[in-house]
Amino acid sequence: xxxxxxxxxxxxxxLDRLQREMQExxxxxxxxxxxxxxxxxxxxxxxxxxxxxxxxxxxxxxPASIDVQLEKGTLTVAGERKAAEVPEKSTVHINERFGGAxxxxxxxxxxxxxxxxxxxxxxxxxxxxxxRKQEAQPRRIAIK
Amino acid sequence: MNMNESTxxxxxxxxxxxEAAMLPPVDVIEDTGGIxxxxxxxxxxxxKLSLQVEAGTLTIEGEVALDVxxxxxxxxxxxxxxxxxxxxxxxxxxxxxxxxAEFNQGLLKLRIPKAEHAKPRRIEVKLT
Numbered sequence: 001x002x003x004x005x006x007x008x009x010x011x012x013x014x015l016d017r018l019q020r021e022m023q024e025x026x027x028x029x030x031x032x033x034x035x036x037x038x039x040x041x042x043x044x045x046x047x048x049x050x051x052x053x054x055x056x057x058x059x060x061x062x063p064a065s066i067d068v069q070l071e072k073g074t075l076t077v078a079g080e081r082k083a084a085e086v087p088e089k090s091t092v093h094i095n096e097r098f099g100g101a102x103x104x105x106x107x108x109x110x111x112x113x114x115x116x117x118x119x120x121x122x123x124x125x126x127x128x129x130x131x132r133k134q135e136a137q138p139r140r141i142a143i144k
Numbered sequence: 145m146n147m148n149e150s151t152x153x154x155x156x157x158x159x160x161x162x163e164a165a166m167l168p169p170v171d172v173i174e175d176t177g178g179i180x181x182x183x184x185x186x187x188x189x190x191x192k193l194s195l196q197v198e199a200g201t202l203t204i205e206g207e208v209a210l211d212v213x214x215x216x217x218x219x220x221x222x223x224x225x226x227x228x229x230x231x232x233x234x235x236x237x238x239x240x241x242x243x244x245a246e247f248n249q250g251l252l253k254l255r256i257p258k259a260e261h262a263k264p265r266r267i268e269v270k271l272t
Contacts, residue, residue, distance in 0.1 A: 041186070042186075042222040043220070043222055044210075044218060044220065044221045044223055045218070045219050045220040045221075046218040046219060047216065047219060048213050048214070048215050048216045048217070049215070053212070053213060053216060055223075057186035057222075057250075058186060059184045059185065059186040059249055059250030059251045060184070060248070060250060060251030061249065084171040084182050086173055087173075087175055089175065090173050090175035091174045091175075092171070092173050093172040093173070093174060093179075094170055094172040096171065097169045097171045097184055098169070098184075121249070123187055123188055123189050123190075123209070123249065123250050124184075124186035124187065124188075124249040124251060125186050125210070129213070
């Protein structure tokens, strides 16, 4: 499934991405959890010196039904999204949206503080911010 | 508006159309009363969503607003562009005056009813 991206772009960008993914898959060692492109929800990860920020693009969910777990250096985002309702005697012309149970696992850097984690859900976007440990922060050492 | 300004506006609109955008995944379901369209636009706030019906085409556009802390460096990105755009050609029997839109948590639901004259009716077959 890794040839299909969740939010496709134009053809050339797709070809470029495909080539990069082929390289990732064959030349280098891919991640043990696969090249999760095209799976739901799409995830962006970023970091600052003081935090790690994870963005999960998961529209149309009830925030209470999203299960976010932090365990042994991995973060799991799981839940279920119902497929669109199809009334009787109707025709489905296009069916691209994800429906069903989902689970994504992300490996976190070693220096995160599992006690200070903050998750927000807004506009269908789940933002999880995890602070890095105090002792891992860069600091200036005074010379006496 | 003078000529110069209007060409500038036209140029700006064209530039917006040419900007790279992601295609949001959609579901389109048709029943006897009309068409229901669902589109996934996660990260788009209500005021950054634009829906347009013009000359028989429906354009869905949305800008992603990420709440990014200062100095963040992206390490992994599956969503790599800040906007979505998708255009559909509508068919004549749809009543574009009565489109109903709901937008909740990044999920857009559009209901486009069929015009009264286009709704199915049973045709009596007369025997002569």
